[in-house]
Amino acid sequence: MFSERRNLRAWLLMLPLLAVMIAVIGWPLADTVRLSLTDARLVGTGGQFVGFENFAKMFSSRNFQSAFRTTLSFTFYSVSTEMVVGVLVALLLNQRFYGRTLLRALMILPWALPTVVNATLWRLIYNPEYGALNAALTQFGLIDAYRSWLGLPGSAMAALIVADVWKNFPLVALIALAALQSVPNEIRAAAISDGANVWRRFRYVTLPYLMGPLMVALVLRTIEAFKVFDLIWIMTRGGPANSTRTLSILVYQEAFAFQRAGSGASLALIVTLMITVLAVAYLKIMRSFAGGGK
Amino acid sequence: MRLKKTAALWATAVLGGLTPMIAQAETTLNALFMAQAAYSEDDIRAMTKGFEEAHPDVKINLEFVPYEGLHDKTVLSQGAGGGYDVVLFDVIWPAEFAQNKVLVDVSDRITDDMKSGVLPGAWTTVQYDGRSYGMPWILDTKYLFYNKDMLAKAGIETPPKTWAELKADAQKIKDAGIVEYPIVWSWAQAEASICDYTTLLSAYGGDFIKDGKPDFQNGGGLEALQYMVDSYKSGLTNPNSKEFLEEDVRNIFQNGDAAFALNWTYMYNLANDPKESKVAGQVGVVAAPGVEGVSDVSAVNGSMGLGIPTTSKHPDEAWAYITYMTSQKVQDEFARLSLPIWKSSYDDPAVTKGQEELITAAQKGLAAMYPRPMTPHYQEMSMALQQGIQEALLGMNSPEDALGAAAENSGL
Amino acid sequence: MERQSRTFSVFVHVMALLVALIILAPLAWLFIMSISSNADLSAKPLHWWPEHFDLSRYVTLLSRQENSAGAAFLASLFNSLKVASMATLAALGVGIPAGWAASRNPRLGWSLGLVVGTYMLPPVALSVPLYLILAKFGLLNKVFGLALVYLSILAPFVTWLLKSGFDPIPRELEQAASMDGARLDQLLRIVILPLALPVIATALIFAFLLAWDEFFYALLFTSTQDAKTLPVAIADLAGGRVSDYGLIATAGVLAALPPVAIGILMQRALISGLTNGGVKG
Numbered sequence A: 001m002f003s004e005r006r007n008l009r010a011w012l013l014m015l016p017l018l019a020v021m022i023a024v025i026g027w028p029l030a031d032t033v034r035l036s037l038t039d040a041r042l043v044g045t046g047g048q049f050v051g052f053e054n055f056a057k058m059f060s061s062r063n064f065q066s067a068f069r070t071t072l073s074f075t076f077y078s079v080s081t082e083m084v085v086g087v088l089v090a091l092l093l094n095q096r097f098y099g100r101t102l103l104r105a106l107m108i109l110p111w112a113l114p115t116v117v118n119a120t121l122w123r124l125i126y127n128p129e130y131g132a133l134n135a136a137l138t139q140f141g142l143i144d145a146y147r148s149w150l151g152l153p154g155s156a157m158a159a160l161i162v163a164d165v166w167k168n169f170p171l172v173a174l175i176a177l178a179a180l181q182s183v184p185n186e187i188r189a190a191a192i193s194d195g196a197n198v199w200r201r202f203r204y205v206t207l208p209y210l211m212g213p214l215m216v217a218l219v220l221r222t223i224e225a226f227k228v229f230d231l232i233w234i235m236t237r238g239g240p241a242n243s244t245r246t247l248s249i250l251v252y253q254e255a256f257a258f259q260r261a262g263s264g265a266s267l268a269l270i271v272t273l274m275i276t277v278l279a280v281a282y283l284k285i286m287r288s289f290a291g292g293g294k
Numbered sequence B: 001m002r003l004k005k006t007a008a009l010w011a012t013a014v015l016g017g018l019t020p021m022i023a024q025a026e027t028t029l030n031a032l033f034m035a036q037a038a039y040s041e042d043d044i045r046a047m048t049k050g051f052e053e054a055h056p057d058v059k060i061n062l063e064f065v066p067y068e069g070l071h072d073k074t075v076l077s078q079g080a081g082g083g084y085d086v087v088l089f090d091v092i093w094p095a096e097f098a099q100n101k102v103l104v105d106v107s108d109r110i111t112d113d114m115k116s117g118v119l120p121g122a123w124t125t126v127q128y129d130g131r132s133y134g135m136p137w138i139l140d141t142k143y144l145f146y147n148k149d150m151l152a153k154a155g156i157e158t159p160p161k162t163w164a165e166l167k168a169d170a171q172k173i174k175d176a177g178i179v180e181y182p183i184v185w186s187w188a189q190a191e192a193s194i195c196d197y198t199t200l201l202s203a204y205g206g207d208f209i210k211d212g213k214p215d216f217q218n219g220g221g222l223e224a225l226q227y228m229v230d231s232y233k234s235g236l237t238n239p240n241s242k243e244f245l246e247e248d249v250r251n252i253f254q255n256g257d258a259a260f261a262l263n264w265t266y267m268y269n270l271a272n273d274p275k276e277s278k279v280a281g282q283v284g285v286v287a288a289p290g291v292e293g294v295s296d297v298s299a300v301n302g303s304m305g306l307g308i309p310t311t312s313k314h315p316d317e318a319w320a321y322i323t324y325m326t327s328q329k330v331q332d333e334f335a336r337l338s339l340p341i342w343k344s345s346y347d348d349p350a351v352t353k354g355q356e357e358l359i360t361a362a363q364k365g366l367a368a369m370y371p372r373p374m375t376p377h378y379q380e381m382s383m384a385l386q387q388g389i390q391e392a393l394l395g396m397n398s399p400e401d402a403l404g405a406a407a408e409n410s411g412l
Numbered sequence C: 001m002e003r004q005s006r007t008f009s010v011f012v013h014v015m016a017l018l019v020a021l022i023i024l025a026p027l028a029w030l031f032i033m034s035i036s037s038n039a040d041l042s043a044k045p046l047h048w049w050p051e052h053f054d055l056s057r058y059v060t061l062l063s064r065q066e067n068s069a070g071a072a073f074l075a076s077l078f079n080s081l082k083v084a085s086m087a088t089l090a091a092l093g094v095g096i097p098a099g100w101a102a103s104r105n106p107r108l109g110w111s112l113g114l115v116v117g118t119y120m121l122p123p124v125a126l127s128v129p130l131y132l133i134l135a136k137f138g139l140l141n142k143v144f145g146l147a148l149v150y151l152s153i154l155a156p157f158v159t160w161l162l163k164s165g166f167d168p169i170p171r172e173l174e175q176a177a178s179m180d181g182a183r184l185d186q187l188l189r190i191v192i193l194p195l196a197l198p199v200i201a202t203a204l205i206f207a208f209l210l211a212w213d214e215f216f217y218a219l220l221f222t223s224t225q226d227a228k229t230l231p232v233a234i235a236d237l238a239g240g241r242v243s244d245y246g247l248i249a250t251a252g253v254l255a256a257l258p259p260v261a262i263g264i265l266m267q268r269a270l271i272s273g274l275t276n277g278g279v280k281g
Helices: A002-036 A053-060 A063-093 A100-106 A108-112 A115-125 A132-139 A151-179 A185-191 A198-226 A232-237 A247-257 A260-292 B002-023 B041-054 B068-077 B094-097 B110-118 B146-151 B164-175 B190-205 B219-233 B239-243 B247-253 B267-271 B315-325 B328-333 B344-348 B356-367 B378-393 B397-409 C005-033 C056-061 C069-104 C106-120 C123-136 C143-166 C173-177 C182-213 C216-221 C230-239 C245-265 C268-274
Strands: B026-036 B058-065 B086-090 B135-138 B143-148 B261-265 B283-291 B295-298 B302-305
Touching: A002 A260, A002 C069, A002 C106, A002 C123, A002 C143, A053 A260, A053 B267, A063 A100, A063 A151, A063 A198, A063 A247, A063 C005, A100 A108, A100 C005, A108 A151, A108 B041, A108 C005, A108 C245, A115 A132, A115 A151, A115 A232, A115 B261, A115 C005, A115 C245, A151 A232, A151 C005, A151 C268, A185 A198, A185 A260, A198 A260, A232 A260, A232 C230, A247 A260, A247 B068, A247 C123, A260 C123, B002 B219, B002 B247, B002 C069, B026 B041, B026 B068, B026 B315, B041 B058, B041 B315, B058 B068, B058 B315, B058 C069, B058 C230, B068 B110, B068 B190, B068 B267, B068 C123, B068 C230, B086 B315, B094 B378, B135 B315, B143 B146, B143 B267, B143 B356, B146 B164, B146 B283, B164 B219, B164 B283, B190 B219, B190 B283, B190 B295, B190 B378, B219 B239, B219 B378, B219 B397, B239 B247, B247 B261, B247 B267, B267 B356, B283 B356, B295 B356, B302 B315, B328 C005, B344 B356, B378 B397, C005 C245, C056 C245, C069 C106, C069 C143, C069 C182, C069 C230, C069 C245, C106 C143, C123 C216, C143 C182, C143 C216, C143 C245, C173 C182, C182 C245, C182 C268, C216 C230, C230 C245, C245 C268
Parallel strands: B026 B058, B026 B086
Antiparallel strands: B086 B302, B135 B302, B143 B261, B143 B283, B283 B295
């Protein structure tokens, strides 16, 4: 009786959230599914049912395949760099040095900078004629002539990744630092007195504490990177030669620039499915770590 | 009875007197412009102020977006009841906008004076299938700009008349060590690259579409891209051209880092303005060159018009604003960054004064304007072509294969 | 902490300096660009420090004169403020009760899991129907419409953050209070809220920053000064007449000021929020 009332109360408290979720996520998502099976256009006619034709067309299109590869490589390189740099910086921040509090405070800055400002800032830095990067590198004698950073497929991708890493590695570092600080001093001391070397101490004492929070950061950053739109939209708009056109940009073009709401919706669903698969795979790995970890 | 009549008369008079007061309640129009090439933001704000002074009951909200955002913003605002009332549109969109009913058909609003006074080339900007979807406003094409001092230093007396001459002159300038990369273009993956390509395509006598099928991969279209790739690889063209838009071209040229540049009208007076430019007074302009035996000059139709979206609730006020903005008086007054659409303006000393060179170039260039294809699928074709051009420039694909793939991907 | 050798200590200091430099250099450059003249910015070799400070862009962007670039910029600044505040308050309104319920009833975990799972959805998956729905209700290009859409991002996020913040608040307190016959609202007001206030404040800041940062939906669903937000205004500025790099930088500095100030002032709360499983998207 008591617990039933509590249960009802709990559901009542959840109700507003669930209602909002249904209105702004559930309904649109269901509508995306419906649209994906039609040839609807963005403005005007409702569109005819065409079955899975949109999906078939998408999977076989050259644009989709190249955008998929682009998205994967952007996600892989930027997230893995962020994780490695983030952990290294966290290990550094866990040492004793002058100005440690200040440096920790600085870490919040790139994270707080709006993404659009970050993208704009880096585009100015990479400007081939008047950008700071070319100027700095030539004045230090590292390159002998100005280069085009956003104008070549390989370097444009690398430039985007650097901009993304700069903004996001501090977040990983802060998460990792908090985890490092949760390692009990006794255990660390015990490992030292057991004569374990630096690597073994990291591997067997520190890493188990790091693993859980890092996996969370990894999952979130991967999902974020896979969805990337604003950074690329502002820095390259998918160029040069579409070498930085990710799936999100492709969906935008299909649904909004070409106004094909139907096939745009099918493409969006494919992207959603991919992210789900990625997230589930990560969760599986996380569980297995949680089982064998601390 | 009589009393009643009087009362009725009084009532009408009072109501009649009230009506203008109601009509005077402010109407606010949202107008969408671009912050790129042609008239500057300041020009547009000043013109609008003039309109508001003449029409105190109408208030105009100005929105400026980059050219790249203009098309999508117009399309997306379709769903919004309180969207735009006046939009600037490019010459390539009337087909799509007519098919999707984005713009109001204003054919019946156009007066005979307008019909006879405006240059015929300008009208093509706003027409599709015999109907008009707005008023032409920016009459524009790409010209060849050159730095007079640099040409003189290299011993070149007259600006090039053919693309082959341009290449030879650029080589001379480069060899003389005057500037490292003599030519600068706007070849970023954007519509700007299509405008440069179209100029060359018209010089080589190519076609975009033949019998409803893409034809740019053959003949003149292919030669145009080959010229671009050749000029890029030979080091005569600034290699960063492949990430430049019009404003970057202007920056390079007015900073004295290029001898030749292909750009719109607006660059002439800005690059000649000592406040903006390091090469003020040295700027020359001619119609873009031709190809021996094929063409004398070349030009792309880069004009733009002002139209009324079908969702506007104030089409009459919007049309009043458009007729004001496109009127000869206003256009003549602001003829520095964009030339008027009116025939007689070109004989008006007040307009031509101080920019005789530009006017001479315009008379040749505007007459030769070549259209980009009128198709509802223009966006798709353009994007496929942009990719092809970039692939060829970057050496990822030969010009033949790049254009072949673009033709296949063009959605035509 | 273990004893450090001298070389190791030097190494640590050098690395710390390097990290500080990497973080600060781009930000410093953004600021320098905003106060440099165009001649300095297009000089070769580049002038790293302006010959004289040029504050004209700040004047331009902060001018309230009608139909000026400044008016447009300020309008978008206020739109951003409005949208972010509305969305944040609404998200807290639905998130606080839901987060508390989920924290106290583990059996509701699955529904919260479902809500948090929506985080995986890319905005593009919802964008077309959201556009059509907003159009149907006349909410395109409206501050309110955009705030509503932002709930789809903020509400799950805030609920999740609050739930993990509520978890450590001891249950015994409410049980004792509820034995004493306190009603639900009294329970919330007198017992829970004071303890949960820091968590709620953190969630508020995160939600606000998230909304302040959003670009994709704002790009699609707003068109005029009535609703256009700051990120879209900056993108418009950066994509248009790009010759004035200083103006773009100035807009960037002004747009970054509020979140960066919050970041510095609320550092402790933010870092604990970030590391308690709540991560800004």
